[in-house]
Amino acid sequence: MHITYDETLKLFRLTAGDMLYAMGITDGAYLAHIYFGKNLPDADLTELLRLDEPPFTPSVNNRDKACYMDTLPFECPCFGLGDYREHAVEILDGAGMSTCDFRYVSHRIIPGKPGLPGLPATFGTEQQAMTLCILCRDEHADLELELRYSVFEQMHTIVRSAIVRNTGRADCRLKRLLSATLTLDGDGYDMLTLNGSWARERHVERCRLHMGKQRIDSMRGESSHQHNPFFALAEQGADEDRGVCYGLNLIYSGNFMAQAEVDQHHTTRAQIGINPTDFTWLLPPGEAFAAPEAVLVWSEEGLGGMSRTFHDLYRQHLIRSKYRALPRPVLINNWEATYFDFNEEKLLSIAREAAKLGIEMLVMDDGWFGHRDKDNSSLGDWYVYEKKLPGGLKSLVDKVRAMGLKFGIWFEPEMVSPDSDLYRAHPDWAIQVPGRELTLCREQYVLDYSRQDVREYVYGMLRDILTSADISYVKWDMNRQLTEVGSRMLPADRQRELWHRYVLGVYEMMERLVTEFPDLLLENCSGGGARFDPGMLYYSPQIWASDDTDAMERLKIQYGTSLCYPVSAMGAHVSDCPNHTVGRTTPFQTRGHVAMAGTFGYELDITKISPEDRGQIPGQIADYKRYSHIMRNGDQYRIGDPFGTAGYDAWIFVAKDKGEALFTYVQTLSRPNVRSRRIRLKGLNPESWYRCSENGKTYSGAYLMQAGLRMPNLWGDFQSRQIYLNKMEERA
Structure with missing residues (x-):
């Protein structure tokens, strides 16, 4: 990794491995993007800006400066200056004017990776990362803009953020501050996005770019089931293994926008950041606003190379939990086993059977608090429902622990039920527009986490529960979106800040939780996978991928999720x-x-399943423990495509030293009168020899990747095989 600045050329070079990101300062002190891709030995890259052709620079052709502004590849394009493409920053000054003009002033290069106040962010030591901080200024508005660019050792990644500071004497309103803008030459790209809805999250869609704007976003107060804050731009024809790809991901859990725009000159502007719709932030003198970080990944090894870079970055430089590199306990969750219909004896019966089979943790899901017998009451009343647990929580936990199991518990602390003691005492604590009817969803409202008194009260209840018994795991859920977004506490001129302040409040609560309980395994959940984003990974090393646990549906969900996120972060249950x-x-x-x-666990009534199924559990757990280190720390290569028509899906995890691998094949549909398939593996060392657990034979890595393993047509739909490959010291 290296960051340099050439004073003569006014050229910044940021390198990591064989990746280069280059920027230049042009006539007028504008900061412009030059290049993002494979490292180049050339010292002078400035001619890539095309400043020697019409419309030329303002010093040569000031009569057409507006044309110059509308073609320059700005690193942070401003509103109102003649750049009519989508802008990244917009203000509203005291005179009601929205034009802003940030120009380069100075820069500094620092070792390591600074954080962001109140926001999740990547991290790295002075040996692992370097950061470029560029200071820009709008003299007329008396504002400063700091642009941060961080690079990590051997990562083909640029992590970007922006901070606006009011250095003047008058209030200013920030209307928009996107986290990253990237300009690519040409428009020969496909845009890949992860879309869906509840129970079918993060399905892959790939569309060719066209003139104009192609956008995904969320205005739900969460990153959402419908669109993930990630997209990729892939060269047309790029596949899993070949071709140039760019991936953009936002480390944020609220409203976002992600967009690619093809302009009149067929260049592509890619952007990601907080959704500017219904967003305004008051900036009094002396105050600052920080945009969340955006991650930009470059790959010349197709979508697979892009994914593996994201995976490594997040495992090494975003997930902080001690569990990021540790085996996760195999758990059993009672939700689909009992739903709300359980008591202590039912939970203990599940725990007894689970302990016999090697399961390591019992998780008690929804229904243990207040007077909750179904989903229409008691959210906000975080005390034990003694009708179900007459001995109290500690009594139950102690009995489970005596069986050799750990204990986990479910919360939904951002919500409140109309039928709850909390809401009856504090109806003003719900997010609301005074005088308007509140919209119910799952018969609950959302608590106003912009309020410190609300956060303190709720956190106090959580702490009381977590200190009352030996609890090892928390599943933090959020089962509805935001509506009637208003606060009884915020003044009128700050009401549009509530979307972002709500997210900051959630982050503060999670930060307190993992700080006070550092040994706790926190799993985020949001009606399934509505907050599967990097912001959550900063606090919880795993996220419940979807409420849909069907194996065939999970092939699509987990395939799409893996485009950006490591499998060690995907909550997945049998x-x-x-x-x-x-x-x-x-x-x-x-x-x-x-x-x-995924993280692996069970979600069923283990006391009622067939003896044949129950008998497979010890073997499944043993296999997971035997191979989980490869999946948790190795490289993932996607081989099949569950969205295609081939009738199978397949993937392989390869250890970093290529000494062992785990290959999984799932036949989605059986076929009549066909021969076997040859599945070409990926990621192995072609010169090494590997023993195959399926048949005991030894194959070269070259054979397995070029000729492939032969997979027979399996009897019946939805059949699977799992094969372990370990490198031999010499050919057997």
């Missing part, structure tokens, strides 16, 4: 059949193989 979401029946073995491409 559930009962017929599946509770889609009614499909799949073999127990297949359910296990699919769930192992």
